[in-house]
Structure formats: structure tokens, C-alpha cells
Amino acid sequence: MSDMHSQEDLSILIGTELPYLRRYARALTGSQTSGDTYAVATLEAILADPDMFERGLSPKVALFKVFNSIWMSSGAPTPEPDSLDGIEGRAQARMANLTANTREALLLHSVEGFMVEDVADIMGVSADEAETLIRIAREEMSKSxxxxxxxxxxxxxxxxxxxxxxxxxxxxxxxxxxxxxxxxxxxxxxxxxxxxxxxxxxxxxxxxxxxxxxxxxxxxxxxxxxxxxxxxxxxxxxxxxxxxxxxxxxxxxxxxxxxxxxxxxxxxxxxx
Structure with a gap:
């Protein structure tokens, strides 16, 4: 019975934050379909191993941390620019020129509202590194x-x-x-x-x-x-x-x- 209650509690915690994870995933991948694929993979990973969802963290940080592990384990892939036409192809070509991990850090901090320390937790880096990634992203995108x-x-x-x-x-x-x-x-x-x-x-x-x-x-x-x-x-x-x-x-x-x-x-x- 306790396991059932635990699963129900976990569903409530995740359900509240899921719309924002999907927003982040879409902004990160540039498409709703692709973003939702990663969001679903995140939920499947938590169902397979609930311990991945770290109860010591806030629910939103814990959920995004699992997502980031899925995202990074897949190599944060992007389509090859030559395989895409028009506006999407140009977008992917620009993406290839960004410093690694900077866009993730910027989205987490500026759009999702995470503190720098939370960004560091989610991405598995130090607070100083997270702050540097955010600064680089701002500079590269604003000048692009x-x-x-x-x-x-x-x-x-x-x-x-x-x-x-x-x-x-x-x-x-x-x-x-x-x-x-x-x-x-x-x-x-x-x-x-x-x-x-x-x-x-x-x-x-x-x-x-x-x-x-x-x-x-x-x-x-x-x-x-x-x-x-x-x-x-x-x-x-x-x-x-x-x-x-x-x-x-x-x-x-x-x-x-x-x-x-x-x-x-x-x-x-x-x-x-």
C-alpha cells in the first residue's frame, strides 16, 4: 500500500511540473514533436527507476535533472543542416555554431526561472560553470x-x-x-x-x-x-x-x- 501511495505522490509531483518540462523541451529542440519525445522518455525513465527522481530536490529541479540526463545521454542531437530545407535548416546550421551546453543553461535560467544553483544541479556542473554558460549563451545569441x-x-x-x-x-x-x-x-x-x-x-x-x-x-x-x-x-x-x-x-x-x-x-x- 505504501508503494502505491508513493507512486501516486510521485505522479502528482511530476504532473504539476510536466507542462513546464514540455515547454523547455520544445524550446530546446525547436519542435513540439521532438520535445515531447524527450519528455516522454523522461517519464518512462522515472517509471522504470523511481530513484532517478531525487526526493531531496524540489520536484521541478528533480524532474528537469532526469530530463537533462536523458538529453545528454542521447548526445543532445540535432539534425544535420544539409538534410533540412529552408528555415529549419538555417536554424540547425546556427545551432551547430553554439558553445556546447550554453543554450540549455540559458533556457533553464531565463525562461524556466531556475536559480543558477538549480541550473548547476540539473546540469551536473558547478554554480560558476553554470553562470559562465548562461553568460556565453546571452552573448552568442544576442550578437547572432x-x-x-x-x-x-x-x-x-x-x-x-x-x-x-x-x-x-x-x-x-x-x-x-x-x-x-x-x-x-x-x-x-x-x-x-x-x-x-x-x-x-x-x-x-x-x-x-x-x-x-x-x-x-x-x-x-x-x-x-x-x-x-x-x-x-x-x-x-x-x-x-x-x-x-x-x-x-x-x-x-x-x-x-x-x-x-x-x-x-x-x-x-x-x-x-
Whole structure:
């Protein structure tokens, strides 16, 4: 009976953190399908050997640590650039030039919100090494590519803040849209290289719909979504964005997500 209760407790602990593991896996691999494959492998490893889930750590750190061991044991593989066409091929070519382990450290720290010490635990390195990996990632990604960014955000103060962060990375803000129709109009006039969109807009229109409208007209381009309720979107029941920032956000989260999305040109969007 105690074993059954232990398994139930473990399921609850993992279930709470699983949406965030899937978000991290998607951002790391650049695709929902590939990311979910690693997430499933992580769960299977824990089921096969529950001791892999270290109870002395916080549940989120313990889960991500198992994932990292799976990821690293597979060699953190990426497809060969020559085998891919278009935007994905260019993304993989850029990935090949990154310093090893830097992107993992940056995502863990800036997007998932782990402290440096937790990143070190997850990756099996010292805190100093983790901090160095994060710094290198920021430098390499921020310098790698610059482009035009459309901000879709109905709250004026947040729109200004996000625009300032985006411009500090060397990108040009092509416009700020408060509604779905406004976003589509601005994108048509000045096509962006990246879209940064809130989910709920001023006239109760959908940032998701706005993005899908724009992509249907202009074609593939990277997208970063922002929402106060990420768990409502990370359900696995429909296509999900690789880059999803939670409100309230930090400057680090925006900088990391924008740099990652621009660098890897992730284009997965939510279904309407």
C-alpha cells in the first residue's frame, strides 16, 4: 500500500511540473514533436527507476535533472543542416555554431526561472560553470542575428517595456498593435521577422488568431507568445508555441525568448 501511495505522490509531483518540462523541451529542440519525445522518455525513465527522481530536490529541479540526463545521454542531437530545407535548416546550421551546453543553461535560467544553483544541479556542473554558460549563451545569441519585431500587446506600459527590451537587443520594433485587425494591418505594411504577441487583446480579440492570420499571409517566421495563464495553453491537446513567456515576466525571460526564437526561427503556433 505504501508503494502505491508513493507512486501516486510521485505522479502528482511530476504532473504539476510536466507542462513546464514540455515547454523547455520544445524550446530546446525547436519542435513540439521532438520535445515531447524527450519528455516522454523522461517519464518512462522515472517509471522504470523511481530513484532517478531525487526526493531531496524540489520536484521541478528533480524532474528537469532526469530530463537533462536523458538529453545528454542521447548526445543532445540535432539534425544535420544539409538534410533540412529552408528555415529549419538555417536554424540547425546556427545551432551547430553554439558553445556546447550554453543554450540549455540559458533556457533553464531565463525562461524556466531556475536559480543558477538549480541550473548547476540539473546540469551536473558547478554554480560558476553554470553562470559562465548562461553568460556565453546571452552573448552568442544576442550578437547572432538582428531583425524586425512586431509587438502585439494591448497594455500600453507593457508594450513600451517589451519594445525597449527588444530594441536593446539590436532589433527594430516595426509597430505595436492592440487588436487582431491592427496587428494584421501593421504586419502587411511592414512585414516583421519575429512576432511577439499577447494572447488576449484590447477588443477581446485573440493574439493567437492575429498571429495565425499574419503567418497565413506572410509565411513562416518565429513567434513568442505571452500569457498570464501558460498552464491553460500547455495541455498537449493542440499545437503549442515553442516560446511561451508567463506574465508577470522578467526582462531576462523576454531577452532570452526573443533571442532564442530569432536565432532558431521557431514557428510553431497555437491552433485557433
Amino acid at each position: 542575428i538582428a531583425g524586425r519585431v512586431l509587438v502585439i500587446e494591448d497594455e500600453a506600459i507593457i508594450a513600451v517595456d517589451i519594445s525597449t527590451i527588444v530594441q536593446s537587443l539590436g532589433h527594430e520594433v516595426t509597430g505595436v498593435a492592440r487588436t487582431r485587425s491592427n496587428a494584421v494591418e501593421l504586419a502587411a505594411k511592414n512585414p516583421p521577422d519575429l512576432i511577439l504577441a499577447d494572447i488576449q487583446l484590447a477588443d477581446r480579440s485573440s493574439g493567437i488568431d492575429a498571429v495565425n492570420d499574419i503567418l497565413s499571409q506572410l509565411g513562416e517566421r518565429p513567434v513568442v507568445f505571452i500569457t498570464a495563464f501558460p498552464e491553460r495553453l500547455l495541455t498537449g491537446e493542440r499545437p503549442e508555441p515553442a516560446f511561451l513567456i508567463s506574465k508577470p515576466y522578467t526582462e531576462d525571460q523576454v531577452r532570452s525568448a526573443v533571442s532564442q526564437a530569432m536565432f532558431f526561427a521557431s514557428t510553431e503556433t497555437l491552433g485557433a
